[in-house]
Amino acid sequence: MIYISELKEYEGKEIDLKGWVINSRSSKGIEFLVLRDGTGFLQCVVDEQTAGQEAYETACKLTQESSVEMSGKVVKDDRQIGGYELQVTKLKILHLNNDNYPISNKSHGVEFLMNNRHLWLRSKRQWAIMRVRNNIIYAIHNFFQKQGFVQMDAPIFTGNAVEGTTTLFATEFYDRPAYLTQSGQLYGEAMAMAMGRIYTFGPTFRAEKSKTRRHLSEFWMIEPEMAFFDNEMNMDLIENFIKSVVDEVMQKSKYELEILERNTEILKTVVSDRFPRITYDEAVDILHGKKPVNGITSIELLEKDKMELEEKINQIKIEIEERENLIADTNLKQSKRNFIINKLDVLKNDLKDLEEKLSHIPEYLKSAKEFRYGDDFGGADETVLTRMFSLPIMVFNWPKEVKAFYMKRDEKNDNLVKGVDVLAPEGFGEIVGGSQRETDLDVLIQRIKEHNLPMEVFSWYLDLRKFGSVPHSGFGLGLERFVSWITNTKHIRETIPFPRMYGRLNP
């Protein structure tokens, strides 16, 4: 058996394939079947003349997502997606679907697709996202393993909230209350003191009732932790890591990124250009419009975006009016009229989207202008900041109030901690949060008290500062947010096979 991904080795040869029919088109005496086999997509032509009457009649019976087995000749054809097509000589049905396949080749709403997630995964776009996800996971392991990091698994059951801020999923552990982990970091620090450099790669749970395109209740996180690393080295590692993964994925997932219509020019600059590194103070100045980037301030850029949007909206409104005048003509042929009405629906949807975008801009402006020094960045602020750059940006030196207790304070300014957030461009927001960790026992005890955290839970963690305490740093990367950005998928729910989010436990 041959897979579609291997076709270029079999040009002109007769091969056997197995797969599912995703679409069929017919003409008299000729049937076009689009086949998928998990490795790719291929148009198969069943011509009554060459394949024979029996195969042709079988082909005519086929319904969407029926499974088949076929033989045929591989022919180069530049018009096709993969560059090849199959001229079928033999065709056998493995399973003919009696019921209609729910997901058609037309548009569907999110709720319907999510209810049919188990079938939706077969669709081309979902297939491509999952393949890229796989290559990202592989590239992540590759990067760390090549450098000698040790992969470790942190426990999923935990006794207490690590940071005390987020809501955890409560469960039960032999009649005792327990929680599902929200981070493996503290355990990662312990392992780093044993192994030098480690990384975790596992599930993380947050019981936040957020319903946004950036949140999941269950997601996968990569958390490296390195002994003898300060925050500078940490930032260097983060940047090299992201560059390396993006580079590898671009090489391995060319076809998938093409299906996803990903602009790879931006990804190329991610690999080649240095990421902007700005302090929290500088980020605030940018938000306030005091500090221009590439000759333009945030306020000016937003005003420009607003004008461009308004122009587009006007254009669409004119188009809608023109078409409405056309269908007012009662002599118009019915089919022509329907066609125009469909086009109108599309235009109205576009208009709705653009108007929604436009309506957010005043919020962005307000949020940016009125941002209070010392606060954490909200979604609107992140959007404004990343809009200023085309590369991921690293924001470092944060006010201690908005960050976790374990972050190392800045020797030069006691109000700041050595944390770093990486914000992905193109509106994708925070993908990495990291920091140098506090190494001083007394300072750490003080911080735990300040954050009102239960001291007894941290006794083993404090041991790490009692015995051979060393400077160390680490970070956490949200896998699904990373996949969202690389694949240019607006909603995080499409980047994991079966998302668990507020209001969604099935399928």
Add this chain to the structure above:
RNA sequence: UCACCUGUAGCUCAGUCGGUUAGAGCAACGGACUGUUAAUCCGUGGGCCGCUGGUUCAAGUCCAGCCAGGUGAGCCA
């Protein structure tokens, strides 16, 4: 938890000022067409207008409550 938006055929959506028998495209089914790319063209079937109550001579349309979903805020990766 709060704010805004949505719920009409299997799917995506129209439905004007409350007024006759509820509309289209796609999908399904039947037919035409020998190279289609979400093919096209002709035809057929398909409805608890989210649920409950209210206003009215009359409700898909107006009002209230509930349910479900979407987007954002908070929180975060």
